[in-house]
Amino acid sequence: MFIAVASLTLMGIALGGLLGLAARYLAVEENPLEAELQALLPGSQCGQCGFVGCAQAAAALARNEAAPTLCPPGGRAVAEAIAARLGIRIDLAAVRDDGPQLAFVAEDICTGCCRCSKVCPTDAIIGAAKQIHNVIREACTGCGACVDRCPTEAMGMVPVPVTLPHWIWPRPATV
Amino acid sequence: MRLIERFFKEPRWGVHPDDHKRPAADVPLRVLPQPARVHMPLQQHVGGAARPVVLVGQKVLKGQLLAQSQGNISAPIHASVSGTVTAIAEVTAPHPSGLGFAAITIESDFADRWIDTDPVADPFALAPEEIARRTAAAGVVGLGGATFPAAVKFVLGRRLGVRTLIVNGGECEPYVSSDDRIMRDFPEQVVDGARIIMHAIGADESLVGIEDNKPEAIAAMTRAAAAYPEVKIRPVPARYPMGSDKQLIQTLTGKEVPADARAAEVGVLVHNVSTCAAVHKAIRLGQPLVERIVTINGAAVTAPGNIFAPLGTLVDDLLAFCGLAQAPARLILGGPMMGTLLRHGRVPLVKGASGILAFDAVEAAVPEVGPCIRCGSCTRACPMGLLPLEMAAHIRSGDLDGAIGYSLSDCISCGCCAYVCPSHIPLVQYFSHAKGELSARERAKLRTEAGKRLAEARLARLERDAREKAEVAARRKAERAAAKARVPSPQPEPQEAST
Numbered sequence: 001m002f003i004a005v006a007s008l009t010l011m012g013i014a015l016g017g018l019l020g021l022a023a024r025y026l027a028v029e030e031n032p033l034e035a036e037l038q039a040l041l042p043g044s045q046c047g048q049c050g051f052v053g054c055a056q057a058a059a060a061l062a063r064n065e066a067a068p069t070l071c072p073p074g075g076r077a078v079a080e081a082i083a084a085r086l087g088i089r090i091d092l093a094a095v096r097d098d099g100p101q102l103a104f105v106a107e108d109i110c111t112g113c114c115r116c117s118k119v120c121p122t123d124a125i126i127g128a129a130k131q132i133h134n135v136i137r138e139a140c141t142g143c144g145a146c147v148d149r150c151p152t153e154a155m156g157m158v159p160v161p162v163t164l165p166h167w168i169w170p171r172p173a174t175v
Numbered sequence: 176m177r178l179i180e181r182f183f184k185e186p187r188w189g190v191h192p193d194d195h196k197r198p199a200a201d202v203p204l205r206v207l208p209q210p211a212r213v214h215m216p217l218q219q220h221v222g223g224a225a226r227p228v229v230l231v232g233q234k235v236l237k238g239q240l241l242a243q244s245q246g247n248i249s250a251p252i253h254a255s256v257s258g259t260v261t262a263i264a265e266v267t268a269p270h271p272s273g274l275g276f277a278a279i280t281i282e283s284d285f286a287d288r289w290i291d292t293d294p295v296a297d298p299f300a301l302a303p304e305e306i307a308r309r310t311a312a313a314g315v316v317g318l319g320g321a322t323f324p325a326a327v328k329f330v331l332g333r334r335l336g337v338r339t340l341i342v343n344g345g346e347c348e349p350y351v352s353s354d355d356r357i358m359r360d361f362p363e364q365v366v367d368g369a370r371i372i373m374h375a376i377g378a379d380e381s382l383v384g385i386e387d388n389k390p391e392a393i394a395a396m397t398r399a400a401a402a403y404p405e406v407k408i409r410p411v412p413a414r415y416p417m418g419s420d421k422q423l424i425q426t427l428t429g430k431e432v433p434a435d436a437r438a439a440e441v442g443v444l445v446h447n448v449s450t451c452a453a454v455h456k457a458i459r460l461g462q463p464l465v466e467r468i469v470t471i472n473g474a475a476v477t478a479p480g481n482i483f484a485p486l487g488t489l490v491d492d493l494l495a496f497c498g499l500a501q502a503p504a505r506l507i508l509g510g511p512m513m514g515t516l517l518r519h520g521r522v523p524l525v526k527g528a529s530g531i532l533a534f535d536a537v538e539a540a541v542p543e544v545g546p547c548i549r550c551g552s553c554t555r556a557c558p559m560g561l562l563p564l565e566m567a568a569h570i571r572s573g574d575l576d577g578a579i580g581y582s583l584s585d586c587i588s589c590g591c592c593a594y595v596c597p598s599h600i601p602l603v604q605y606f607s608h609a610k611g612e613l614s615a616r617e618r619a620k621l622r623t624e625a626g627k628r629l630a631e632a633r634l635a636r637l638e639r640d641a642r643e644k645a646e647v648a649a650r651r652k653a654e655r656a657a658a659k660a661r662v663p664s665p666q667p668e669p670q671e672a673s674t
Binding site: 042043044045077100121122123124138139141162163164166167168169170171172 | 270271275570607615623625627629630631
């Protein structure tokens with residue numbers, strides 16, 4: 001009886017102490033959740049969520065200080081993935097998702113001021129000063145950061161055009 | 176033992192639809208008169224689109240290179256008539272979406288003048304690599320419908336040490352008889368092509384699998400192959416989808432191609448009979464692939480049959496040649512089981528098009544869809560041994576990952592499940608939709624990754640710029656300080672300002 005109580009007490013103290021030491025010396029500096037959330041975000045650092053970049057947004061999400069619906073370019077898919085990772089339910093109907101978008105330049109209004117190309121997070125806008133700018137479609141992530149910057153409203157967003165290899169059979173109407 | 180063998184001779188997969196091949200298959204081959212213009216699409220094959228090498232207004236001869244292949248898996252496009260290039264623009268693609276793709280339009284001069292060709296008298300003296308090179312340059316792709324560049328398969332087969340070439344004369348699609356016709360009319364071309372391919376991949380034997388509902392083709396091919404013991408004609412039971420490579424390989428050799436593996440990995444390579452004939456023409460005559468036999472069939476056609484037509488001819492021109500008894504209720508490119516629905520007939524004939532079907536209202540009737548009664552008919556019919564009802568149930572509820580768990584990627588879209596479904600559920604459409612969604616998801620992932628890389632590169636560039644600016648500023652400052660130190664203080668100020 002005494003031996004059982006003593007051995008269990010000793011084991012409790014020893015293992016508890018070990019856990020306490022591990023918590024101190026093996027502590028992870030950063031919340032591992034942050035890295036996972038950051039991987040889900042588009043990573044274009046466009047700043048539309050109100051944070052400086054995707055890393056900061058992920059940190060806020062991990063601290064539960066931001067809603068999973070914070071990422072406008074990510075749309076529904078990203079909101080869904082974040083909510084699933086955080087294990088919370090969200091109302092996806094509130095998320096505006098116009099599908100994938102691309103920036104375009106109205107060439108007759110563009111003055112070649114270079115403001116848009118400076119804010120583009122993926123260097124998708126080409127054009128020198130006083131030359132008409134243009135968007136490299138393959139590089140544009142559709143974040144829309146350039147639209148607000150344009151002083152002449154020459155920048156806009158259009159849905160990504162459906163092309164032959166990207167066409168998908170519609171889902172059959174269910175009975 | 177005999178009894179068991181007999182019992183298992185009929186494959187236990189697939190369906191046996193009414194084949195509707197006759198009387199169209201028995202009508203002698205007709206040659207289409209020169210069309211006034213042809214549209215040669217730049218993408219008639221799996222892989223990268225070809226890049227145009229001609230200009231608008233340029234005169235071209237038949238067989239002249241119009242567009243060269245781009246990338247490892249691609250095929251060049253050649254002129255199918257002699258004449259003048261009038262446009263390089265979008266035309267409607269033979270695709271259910273009705274979207275467009277780029278094509279080179281040639282206005283025919285009706286002279287039908289061939290470019291100078293480079294025929295080879297003895298292909299077996301050529302190196303295998305040279306045969307692959309010539310086949311690639313002739314733009315030969317798999318004519319059974321897959322349109323995979325043939326030369327790429329030669330190289331792959333040689334590398335993997337393939338010993339057996341399987342020549343696919345299955346042609347299991349109902350209504351279509353273009354392969355049947357090529358075996359009846361040009362068996363020596365098919366056999367010669369098969370022997371050239373054997374030489375190119377280093378195979379010892381070739382098995383020609385022909386469905387037993389084509390006795391004339393079997394007879395003609397047996398006669399043509401009599402002199403070559405290495406080419407063996409093997410009748411196979413008529414069963415859909417016998418023309419699918421995995422099913423034909425299993426029937427002829429007993430080998431099963433594993434999921435995610437290619438046929439070459441089990442030591443066989445499959446080429447269609449029409450592809451063999453195209454290889455024969457490419458090597459022996461030096462002619463690129465610019466013409467093909469296409470079946471025009473369906474109840475809306477007055478005189479159904481097989482037509483020898485230049486590629487790029489409009490479907491409407493082909494239908495007009497055979498005559499239309501009525502406006503077709505449905506137009507299909509290929510066969511009724513796996514073919515492509517056409518929205519209209521103003522689409523060009525492409526390399527992979529084996530048939531054009533114009534159905535009347537009776538043939539095109541779509542029965543009303545009912546709920547799944549879980550009878551399991553689709554499971555018995557599926558040649559790949561999948562559970563179509565479970566996959567469709569998951570896709571219906573939006574659970575694509577659940578469908579992947581049921582091996583959606585192994586589905587060959589043959590349509591057996593939808594054919595036997597007593598509730599007429601469009602099962603294949605569910606699978607096509609899911610496959611499209613999954614590839615879109617994959618593309619979105621790649622795009623996001625590319626975006627991240629670009630964003631990181633930009634941040635690195637901005638940091639480097641800032642650092643370089645700071646370095647330059649620091650250097651200037653140091654220089655200025657050094658200059659100040661060198662110059663004695665009594666010196667006048669303006670001199671320093673000018674440095």
